[in-house]
Amino acid sequence: xxxxxxxxxxxxxxxxxxxxxxxxxxxxxxxxxxxxxxxxxxxxxxxxxxxxxxxxxxxxxxxxxxxxxxxxxxxxxxxxxxxxxxxxxxxxxxxxxxxxxxxxxxxxxxxxxxxxxxxxxxxxxxxxxxxxxxxxxxxxxxxxxxxxxxxxxxxxxxxxxxxxxxxxxxxxxxxxxxxxxxxxxxxxxx
Numbered sequence: 001x002x003x004x005x006x007x008x009x010x011x012x013x014x015x016x017x018x019x020x021x022x023x024x025x026x027x028x029x030x031x032x033x034x035x036x037x038x039x040x041x042x043x044x045x046x047x048x049x050x051x052x053x054x055x056x057x058x059x060x061x062x063x064x065x066x067x068x069x070x071x072x073x074x075x076x077x078x079x080x081x082x083x084x085x086x087x088x089x090x091x092x093x094x095x096x097x098x099x100x101x102x103x104x105x106x107x108x109x110x111x112x113x114x115x116x117x118x119x120x121x122x123x124x125x126x127x128x129x130x131x132x133x134x135x136x137x138x139x140x141x142x143x144x145x146x147x148x149x150x151x152x153x154x155x156x157x158x159x160x161x162x163x164x165x166x167x168x169x170x171x172x173x174x175x176x177x178x179x180x181x182x183x184x185x186x187x188x189x190x
Contacts, residue, residue, distance in 0.1 A: 030131040040089035051102040056125045062160045063122045086110040090139045103127040106136035116151040153187040
């Protein structure tokens with residue numbers, strides 16, 4: 001079971017995310033570990049880059065449906081673009097040897113029709129199996145509903161068993177991608 005504490009941030013931080021002023025949560029995971037969850041900020045760019053670099057090759061392939069050694073500037077620019085309505089991201093942070101480290105992220109981006117959003121969730125390899133992906137997705141689904149999206153979906157590698165299990169647990173339906181037999185589409189009516 002998840003434990004959530006809502007905490008208001010200082011007013012000076014509102015410049016980082018003006019559309020969602022003031023909220024972050026201290027969450028307890030299944031193993032009792034606590035993480036800070038909040039909307040992604042532009043000031044998280046270095047953390048996001050380090051997070052991606054630390055992912056295993058398989059985690060990168062599952063997340064980006066491809067492989068690369070280093071995230072390029074254009075990829076980081078795209079990932080850091082969050083307007084808190086059409087594009088949303090929640091980051092999970094934990095203390096690691098005196099530093100605040102990104103250990104997970106969930107995000108969505110609106111499709112062209114503005115009624116649907118494509119989502120993704122990624123958890124650091126050493127933070128898997130603690131319930132963090134479920135926690136991050138629940139925040140994302142809640143905001144997508146508040147922003148009146150009608151459907152959330154994810155396009156995933158057909159061999160991505162952790163995503164299949166997560167999607168099923170959260171109520172997503174799975175179907176084969178009509179144009180690519182190597183991928184599946186997980187879909188959730190909102």
